[in-house]
Amino acid sequence: MNHLIISFMTADRPGIVKVLSDLISEHSANWEKSSLHQISGVFAGVVEIAVPVENSTDLADKLAELPGFKMQIEHVQQQDSASESIFVLELTANDRSGIVQEISSIIHHHGGNLLKLVSTQEIAPHAGHELFKAKITVSAAKSTIDTMTDALENLADDLMVDISR
Structure with a gap:
């Protein structure tokens, strides 16, 4: 199996995931991991696809030709678990x-690799x-x-950190 990582943006509308999943299925490929979001009227995402070697190029070509999509496609080797x-x-x-920069700097300084970041802004109740x-x-190393958690907690008096392992 080959692996493709696609990242895309398109104007938000119903049926985007169906268009992508139909094309992936037509090429006997498997939608493995994804992160999809609607942001300010744009639908964007990143998808990892496992595809048979013989279908890899054709699938990549068909994805690149989808009308209305800004698409980036990378052929990658699947990585072993760290x-x-x-x-x-x-x-x-x-x-x-600057809060994201401060947080990511602390994680990096303590040898961490940021694998996923999902953030929101909300209005504080009351x-x-x-x-x-x-x-x-x-x-990161156990x-x-x-020390990474302590450094994050000391970043600001108002920063609350919960950790799950």
Whole structure:
């Protein structure tokens, strides 16, 4: 099997996932992992596809030809699982400019690899100001998890960190 990673953007409308999944299915391929989002009227996503070697080029060509899609397609080798621990951080703080940079710098400084970041802005109940909320999946050596978490908690008085392993 070959693996394709596709990233795409298109104007949001009903049926986008069906168009992609039909094309993938027609090529005897398997939709393995994805992250799809509607943001400001645009539907965007990243999808990992396992496809038989003999269908790989044709599928990539057909995906690239989809009308109305901005598409990037990468042929990749599937990676073995890392020997590091994977854990999830859930962060909540008052929103401010630069918060993602501060968080990602701490993770990097402590040897972590940020695998997934999903963030939102929400209005704080009863206060009315904007909150930053994030769910971050990180891969790191077990020995660094506690110091990384401490560093994140010390980033600001208002930053709450929950960790699950």
